[in-house]
Amino acid sequence: MTSPNEQAPVALVTGANQGIGLETARRLAEAGCTVYVGARNPDRGTAAAAQIGARFVALDVTSDESVAAAAAQVEAEAGRLDILVNNAGITGPQVDVHDLTAAGMEEVLATNVVGYVRVIHAFLPLLERAAEPSIVNVTSGLGSLARFHDPSTIESRAGSPLYAASKAAINMLTVRYARRLPGIRINAADPGLTATALSGGMGHSVTDGTDAIIRFALGEDRHLTGHYRDREGDVPW
Known part of the structure; x- marks a missing residue:
């Protein structure tokens, strides 16, 4: 566990016990942040936090009670939150389009979208206590209509x-949150095809996949807001 440091940025990464979330947390800790590894599974989350010198916080983004308890823990221990990385996500049913159902859509939205809103709402008071708060929403190039319409x-x-x-x-x-909350830098980071369990091991390294996240959180893009970028630069909406 990192030693308390009032000057170090305090960061929370959701879905951080593996893959992109864990690598993001590792890089933030390496940069000197006090990092909270948010995960549903306490055994995996505790092990992941110990591995990178971070703190574990139990956090299920689909549960109001879990997210509220996580916010209370961070408030009690750190008093503020400088960086929130919304990363927890699921692929949902990987089936023929004829077999896609409303229940499948509800499951995906509950984690990937409603979960982001739930976490932002719970941690907003702590973010607003920080001098330069930042939210990085982990997204995907699959959310780009421009890229969908480009056959290349x-x-x-x-x-x-x-x-x-x-x-x-x-x-x-x-972009809507960024406009309504001008005091917080809020951006969307596209990891690209990254070799994780979510992608079946296909793609570039998790370090490459977290480049855009880290640049928004701590690097050269930290002063931007309302942007959508991958490790190469802007992604077309």
């Missing part, structure tokens, strides 16, 4: 309609 891109050929729709919703949430 992988996004035009791949991806579940349900998952892609949830990421498009995250993009719109990002």
Whole structure:
């Protein structure tokens, strides 16, 4: 666990016990942040936090009670939140389009979209106590309508309609929140195709996949708001 440091940025990453979330948390901790690893499974979350020198907070983004308890823990221990990385997400049913159902859509939206709103709402008071608060919403190029209509891109050929729709919703949430909350920098980061359990191990490294997140949180893009970027730069909406 990191030692308390009032000057160090306080960061929370949801869905951080593996993959992009864990690598994001590791890089933030490496940069000197006090990092909270948010995860539903306490065993996996505690192990992940110990691995990178972070703190574990039990956090299920589909539960009001869980998110409220996580916010209370961060408030009691740190008093504020400088960086929120909304990362927890699911792919949802990977089935033929004829077999997609409303229940499947509800499941995806509950985590990928409603979960982001739930976490932002609960942690907004702590973010507003920070000097330069930042929210990074992890999205996907699959949420880009421009890339979908460009036959040269992988996004035009791949991806579940349900998952892609949830990421498009995250993009719109990002720009609307950014406009309504001018005191907080709020951006959408596209990891690209990254080799995680979610992608079946296909794609570039998790370090490459977290580049845009880290740039928004701490790097050269930290002063931007309302932007949609991957590690190469702006992604077309």
